[in-house]
Amino acid sequence: MRKLIAQELVSLDGFFSGANGEIDWHIVDDEYSEYALDLLNTVSMILFGRVTYQLMASYWPNESNDIAHKMNSSQKIVFSKTLESVHWQNTQLVSHNYIDQIQNLKQQPGKDLLILGSAELVSLLLNKGLIDELHLTVVPIVLGCGKPLFKDIDKRMKMDLYNSKTLRCGSVQLFYQTN
Template identity: 40%
Template sequence: MGRLVMWNLMSLDGFVEGPNRDISWHEDVWGEELEQLSIAQLHEAGGLLFGRITYELMAGYWPKERGEIADFMNTVPKHVFSRTLARADWTNTQLFTGDVGATVARLKREIAKDIFLFGSADLAASLIAEGLIDEFRIAINPLLLGGGTPLFKLGTRLKLKLTDARPLSNGVVIIRYTLAQ
């Protein structure tokens, strides 16, 4: 049975996107350490999970890129949840429009490796509410955006347990949490 891992780059003030959906600040900290971490995570992944907006960003970027990460992104099974997309044409992508919780629970049972959820703050909120995220893996960027899309859109408290914290030379800190028992 696979686990669902939320993996995101977040500003120190809690945003996954800046104003007007700006993610250009991600490039400020991309480098060898994050690339090596990403490559290591490829071996853990049996699939990717996206909401519509993140899917459209990724599908618009990765097909024209080259390299180990691009090859992975373009071949790994991708699962997209949307109420408005009519189709998802990126290679190896399956579109779902129905019950998110039941579908993700089924995917977790069927996929042996971890499933990574990128971006997709609205989708993440619904999955958090249903207790379906097994690990929160966040790269905190030492940057204050002052506005944008918050990573967490919860209506309640949620207690987490720190399982790992690792600083990188560029000031990013990778934190990993699971649900507290």
């Protein structure tokens, strides 16, 4: 069975983005980019919610580095009830039965699955017990307000830390397995 990994950047005060969705505080340097490329090489598909999909689809097709190549060539699914179509290459739109679709994907053979960003999708899937690992990069900033990473979680969830790394920029990466 394939694992479903959620990879997130989060502020010290637990926000996924600023109040207006801004992510200009993310620190994406060479060291983080190396981690991101290594992670992308371990998965066969990337999953997104609508907001993160639209952000990524507006950025990566215009870039030409190794991460861009991987992002553009990877199979992608966007989960949205409001989008009518998707235009980023290798992207499929799923507008209903999210849980069934993800359970089916996890049962298929192949490399692991990855969610980038997409905090609402992550919270939904955490509540359903479908996320196997969380990779959190805690950025050394206090935003004071914003959109929380975990919203509408309906029960306590214990995680097991299996690795951590301090990046030169001051961010700390925490790698958790869910129970």
